[in-house]
Amino acid sequence: xxxxxxxxxxxKIPRLxxxxxxxxxxxLLCAGMLLCxxxxxxxxxxxxxxxxxxxxxxxxxxxxxxxxxxxxxxxSLSASLSAAIQACFLLLCYVISRRFHREPGPERLLYAAxxxxxxxxxxxxxxxxxxxxxxxxxxxxxxxxxxxxVLFDGALSALLTRVFRTRLDPAELTELALLWLVxxxxxxxxVGEEFFYAVSLFLLLGGVVLLRSAASVPFAAVLSLPLCxxxxxxxxxAEFVIYASAALLLRPYGKTASSLALLFSYAxxxxxxxxxxxxxxxxxxxxxxxxxxxxxxxxIPDAALRKLDKTLLFYRERTLPRVAxxxxxxxxxxxxxxxxxxxxxxxxxxxxxxxxxxxxxxxxAKVLSELCETCPNRxxxxxxxxFDALDKLIAVGRAKGRVNLIDLPCDLSAHCINTAGILFSLxxxxxxxxxxxxxxxxxxxxxxxxxxxxxxxxxxLQSIALEQSEEYVFSDGERRLAAALAREGLLxxxxxxYGEGERFTVSLTLDEAASGxxxxxxxxxxxxxxxSLSEKFTLTEGRACFLLKRKPVYDASFGVAxxxxxxxxxxGDTHSFLKIDERRFIVALSDGxxxxxxxxxxxxxxxxxxxxxxxxKMPSETVLAxxxxxxxxxxEETFSCLDLAAVNLDTGVxxxxxxxxxxxxxxxxxTLQVLEGESLPxxxxxxxxxxxxxxxxxADDFLIFMSDGIPAAFGSSSDLCAYLSRLHPLNPQxxxxxxxxxxxxxxxxxxxxxxxxxxVKLTAA
Numbered sequence: 001x002x003x004x005x006x007x008x009x010x011x012k013i014p015r016l017x018x019x020x021x022x023x024x025x026x027x028l029l030c031a032g033m034l035l036c037x038x039x040x041x042x043x044x045x046x047x048x049x050x051x052x053x054x055x056x057x058x059x060x061x062x063x064x065x066x067x068x069x070x071x072x073x074x075x076s077l078s079a080s081l082s083a084a085i086q087a088c089f090l091l092l093c094y095v096i097s098r099r100f101h102r103e104p105g106p107e108r109l110l111y112a113a114x115x116x117x118x119x120x121x122x123x124x125x126x127x128x129x130x131x132x133x134x135x136x137x138x139x140x141x142x143x144x145x146x147x148x149x150v151l152f153d154g155a156l157s158a159l160l161t162r163v164f165r166t167r168l169d170p171a172e173l174t175e176l177a178l179l180w181l182v183x184x185x186x187x188x189x190x191v192g193e194e195f196f197y198a199v200s201l202f203l204l205l206g207g208v209v210l211l212r213s214a215a216s217v218p219f220a221a222v223l224s225l226p227l228c229x230x231x232x233x234x235x236x237x238a239e240f241v242i243y244a245s246a247a248l249l250l251r252p253y254g255k256t257a258s259s260l261a262l263l264f265s266y267a268x269x270x271x272x273x274x275x276x277x278x279x280x281x282x283x284x285x286x287x288x289x290x291x292x293x294x295x296x297x298x299x300i301p302d303a304a305l306r307k308l309d310k311t312l313l314f315y316r317e318r319t320l321p322r323v324a325x326x327x328x329x330x331x332x333x334x335x336x337x338x339x340x341x342x343x344x345x346x347x348x349x350x351x352x353x354x355x356x357x358x359x360x361x362x363x364x365a366k367v368l369s370e371l372c373e374t375c376p377n378r379x380x381x382x383x384x385x386x387f388d389a390l391d392k393l394i395a396v397g398r399a400k401g402r403v404n405l406i407d408l409p410c411d412l413s414a415h416c417i418n419t420a421g422i423l424f425s426l427x428x429x430x431x432x433x434x435x436x437x438x439x440x441x442x443x444x445x446x447x448x449x450x451x452x453x454x455x456x457x458x459x460x461l462q463s464i465a466l467e468q469s470e471e472y473v474f475s476d477g478e479r480r481l482a483a484a485l486a487r488e489g490l491l492x493x494x495x496x497x498y499g500e501g502e503r504f505t506v507s508l509t510l511d512e513a514a515s516g517x518x519x520x521x522x523x524x525x526x527x528x529x530x531x532s533l534s535e536k537f538t539l540t541e542g543r544a545c546f547l548l549k550r551k552p553v554y555d556a557s558f559g560v561a562x563x564x565x566x567x568x569x570x571x572g573d574t575h576s577f578l579k580i581d582e583r584r585f586i587v588a589l590s591d592g593x594x595x596x597x598x599x600x601x602x603x604x605x606x607x608x609x610x611x612x613x614x615x616x617k618m619p620s621e622t623v624l625a626x627x628x629x630x631x632x633x634x635x636e637e638t639f640s641c642l643d644l645a646a647v648n649l650d651t652g653v654x655x656x657x658x659x660x661x662x663x664x665x666x667x668x669x670x671t672l673q674v675l676e677g678e679s680l681p682x683x684x685x686x687x688x689x690x691x692x693x694x695x696x697x698x699a700d701d702f703l704i705f706m707s708d709g710i711p712a713a714f715g716s717s718s719d720l721c722a723y724l725s726r727l728h729p730l731n732p733q734x735x736x737x738x739x740x741x742x743x744x745x746x747x748x749x750x751x752x753x754x755x756x757x758x759x760v761k762l763t764a765a
Contacts, residue, residue, distance in 0.1 A: 026062050029054060032179075033070035035186030042125055043074040044141050045083055046182055049148035051090065052112050053156035056104065060094050073190075074124075082122035086115040112149050116142040148182070155179040177222045184226025194289040196227065202293035204240065205262060208247040209255045209297075210309055213483065220244035239269055255305065259294045266290040309476075360394050363429040370425050377417050384415045390422070397430045477527050481506070484526035490514055493543065497527075502583050502650055504529060506548040509539060519546055530765070534582060551765050552583050552649035554699065559732030559759040561740040563751045565709070573707045573756035578614065583649050586614055589705040589758045591641040591661065614646070643705040645760070647697070652762060654703060656693040662711045665724055666695055667702040667735075672725045674717075702735060703760040709753035713743035732759035 033047030040046065047070045054063040064087040071083030093111045097104045104111070120138050127134035155175035158168055168176075187196045200223045207219040224240035246265040250257040267287070270276060275286050367390065372378055381387060389409035397403040403426055405419070413419055478495045485492045485508075496507040506523055516533040523531050530551040538544050564571040576588045641660040647653070656675055658664065664675035675693055697703065704724070714720040723742060729735035736757040743755055 025058070026066055029058065029063065030066035030069050032183055033066055034073055035183040035190060037070050037073035038186035038190040039182050040141075041128075041189075043079070044125070044145075045071060045074075045079070045086075045119060045123070046145060046148060046186075047071075048086060048112075048115070048119075048145050049152040050156065051087065052108070052149040053153040055090060055094050056108070057156060057160055060091055064088075064091050076124050078122050078124050082118040085118040085122070089115050089118075109146065109149065112146055116145065119145075148178075151175045151178050177225070180222065181225050181229065184223075185230055188226055188230045193227070194285050197289040198293050200224070200227075200240075201243070201262065201266070201290055202297060204244055205247060205255075205259055205293065205297045208244055208251055208258055208262075209305065212248075212251055212479065214248075216248055217241055217244045242269070255300075255302075256298055259298050263290055263294045360391065360398065363394055363426070363433065364390060366429055367422065367425045371418055371421050375418065377415075381415055384411055386412050386415050393422075393426065397426055398433070401434060402427050402430055481508070481523055481526045484522050485510070485519075488518070488522055490519070490522070502550055502552075504550045505534075506531065507545060508548075509543055509545050512538060512542050512544040514544075514546070516546065520548060523548055532765075549582050553765060554649045554652055554697075554762045555765045556585060556647065556649065557732050557761050557763065558587065559734070559736035559761075560757065561733075561736035562756040563709075563740060563744060563754075565752065565754045566750050568754075571754045571756070573709075573754045575705075575756060575758045580614055580646075584646060585649070586644060586646045587703070587705070587758060587760050588642065588644040589661070589707060589756060590643075591707040591754070591756075641708070643758075645695075645703060645705075647703075647760070647762075649762075649765075652697040652699075652701075654695045654697055656695055658691045658693070662706060662708045663717060663720075664706070665702075665704040665721075666697065667704060667724060667727065667729070668698065669700075670725075672721060674721065697762045699762055699764040701762055702729060702732060704735070704739070705758040706739070707754055707756040709751065709755035710739065710743045710757060712753055713746045713755070715746070729761075732761040735759045735761075 029050065033050050036047040036050060037043050037045055047067060051063060051067040054060075054066075067087050068080070068083055071080045074080070090111060093108075094104060119142055120135065123138065125134050125138050127137050130137060132140075152175070154172055155178065158172040158176055162168060162172065184196060184200070187199070204216075204220050204223055208216045211219065220240040220243060221237055224236045227236035227240075228234055243262050243265055246261040247258040250261040267290075270283075270286055276283060364387075368387070372381070372387075375381075389411040392409045393403055393407060393412060396407050400407070403423055405413075405423070408419060408423075412422070416422060477497050481497075482492050482495055490510055493509040494507075497505070498507075499505045506527070508519075510519065516536060520531050520533055523529075531548040532551040533546065534549040535547040536544055537547075558577050560575055562571060562573060562575075572591060574590045576590075577585065578588075579585045641662075642657065643661045643664055644657040645654045646657075656664065658675065666673040666675065673695070675695070676691070695703075711717065711720055714723065724739075727735065727738065729738070736759045739757045739759075740755060744751060
């Protein structure tokens with residue numbers, strides 16, 4: 001190795017790191033090797049299989065040292081010499097392979113087979129009484145050791161690299177079970193049943209508390225295998241299954257309850273085995289073998305168990321679909337956020353300073369260049385300050401729109417010889433100024449409208465981006481829901497919980513024939529969240545996806561009653577009930593000015609615009625301002641009154657918007673609340689200033705909107721309020737019809753205007 005640089009050599013042979021974790025790892029390896037050597041009566045070196053597995057995954061020198069220490073179990077110089085030759089041979093093969101820059105491959109088994117020669121010829125062995133010579137018996141044992149080399153190689157790899165990191169496959173689980181069987185046999189032989197019970201019962205409690213499912217029962221069965229083989233009986237298998245079942249039965253009440261259930265079932269098992277008829281020392285040792293692990297397990301901090309449980313949850317779950325989905329959602333969210341930024345920049349660009357209008361100085365310069373540059377009386381006007389008087393005339397013209405003789409200042413009329421030309425030229429400039437200013441104002445309003453729309457779109461996209469960026473994480477509720485469904489005889493193939501608060505959603509696949517109400521009932525009880533079936537759709541034949549969402553606190557029912565003005569074919573009133581999402585809706589009543597088709601067209605257009613904007617979840621301020629401008633830009637002088645309420649079914653809060661409409665009402669038991677607005681109808685002015693009210697509705701409250709034909713029938717607001725206060729309605733439709741009927745009665749059954757009543761009632765969900 002003289003030609004090999006020191007750094008290169010250090011890369012070939014792993015450095016020795018003796019941290020606490022590393023030291024513990026090698027101590028456990030040495031203990032495992034020692035127990036393996038105690039598994040057979042003559043202390044045959046079954047630990048060679050662990051050495052074979054450790055050489056390629058741990059420090060080879062420390063692994064060989066642990067093997068040499070474990071060889072002392074045979075209490076024989078020949079056995080120790082055999083182990084030393086085996087360790088040196090394998091270590092030499094390992095170092096030579098690394099010297100040539102390659103890891104040992106399949107030839108490792110050939111090295112292991114060659115390393116059995118010292119065992120065959122040096123290890124002391126008198127035979128087991130079979131009709132075979134001791135050498136042939138050792139040959140059979142050597143073949144078994146080679147088989148264990150392959151199996152323990154996979155088991156140690158799983159322990160070091162895969163346990164608590166990913167889901168183990170059945171082969172790895174089998175290899176780990178075999179390693180436990182051999183080590184457990186050695187523990188029973190070396191330190192007795194009491195120690196084995198203490199360790200295995202501690203592990204059993206851990207499996208019950210962490211797995212929290214029927215999987216802990218086969219886990220307990222595996223733990224009992226060394227005891228079954230050692231005692232040549234199957235009763236320990238049944239015993240451990242009973243222990244796991246008892247602990248699992250009380251698992252919902254906490255780890256202490258599970259531990260005590262195990263302790264009592266163990267004490268009962270001792271009675272069945274006749275232990276209490278033995279000596280005091282034996283009884284005490286038997287009880288301590290369960291009491292000690294129970295007390296130790298109870299003393300484990302809950303925080304440590306929760307941390308390990310999260311690790312096992314990740315280990316149990318299929319993580320790749322969730323990770324892929326989160327990556328996709330994150331990418332979509334980032335893209336939406338970028339598009340949101342783009343629309344925000346567009347909004348800023350549209351709000352940039354406008355091009356200036358025609359100034360007074362520009363108008364004065366234009367008039368002077370047309371008339372005064374060649375005028376022979378120019379010097380007289382200059383001497384008498386006529387040009388300054390022209391500024392006064394221009395100011396009056398900009399205020400009035402045009403000028404005439406009575407607007408001429410005295411200095412200008414006394415000294416200017418071409419006042420008619422001055423008036424003509426200035427009026428031309430004023431007309432040009434008015435035209436340019438109108439164009440600029442129109443462009444300004446258009447840019448403002450586009451800027452508001454771009455800003456609204458930016459806010460909507462940003463909200464969606466933030467929602468899409470939320471990651472789907474593992475939830476313990478998924479396991480609880482699966483267990484609850486199984487108890488009711490429903491097998492869930494997949495369960496997915498996501499979202500928080502009002503966005504909490506449960507997606508699960510079940511048999512298509514499953515009852516949605518039953519599924520909701522089970523899910524509500526398991527998750528502690530009120531749920532309702534939002535959607536159910538078929539995935540494959542016989543299998544469907546059930547989509548459950550958090551149930552709102554309130555439900556809503558609606559009523560409407562209307563009568564068209566006598567002699568008209570169409571009403572100018574339009575109403576709308578729109579579900580925005582699972583938890584919000586809007587109710588609106590629009591009254592177009594006048595009656596007939598034209599008024600109805602205005603109402604329809606107003607509500608259609610409002611619904612479209614609210615469906616897109618645009619900010620309310622943007623919605624109202626935009627709809628107002630679009631109506632105002634209409635070539636016809638058409639206006640619309642509006643009542644609108646956006647209601648949150650979780651809180652009962654209603655945001656009420658009133659624009660030029662008559663009073664609305666909230667009827668709550670014996671209390672009547674009046675909702676009034678002061679703004680003009682939509683479209684009257686270029687900018688709308690709606691009256692915005694926030695009302696908190698409760699269960700059994702009624703919200704009432706009405707068009708102006710209803711208050712007109714009652715004559716005064718006092719009479720209308722007095723009438724409504726006397727009502728004790730049960731449902732919104734009956735209330736709407738009753739109000740309309742009372743109004744028509746005051747008109748003697750003839751509708752003198754369009755009449756519409758819209759009512760909403762909140763009820764507890």
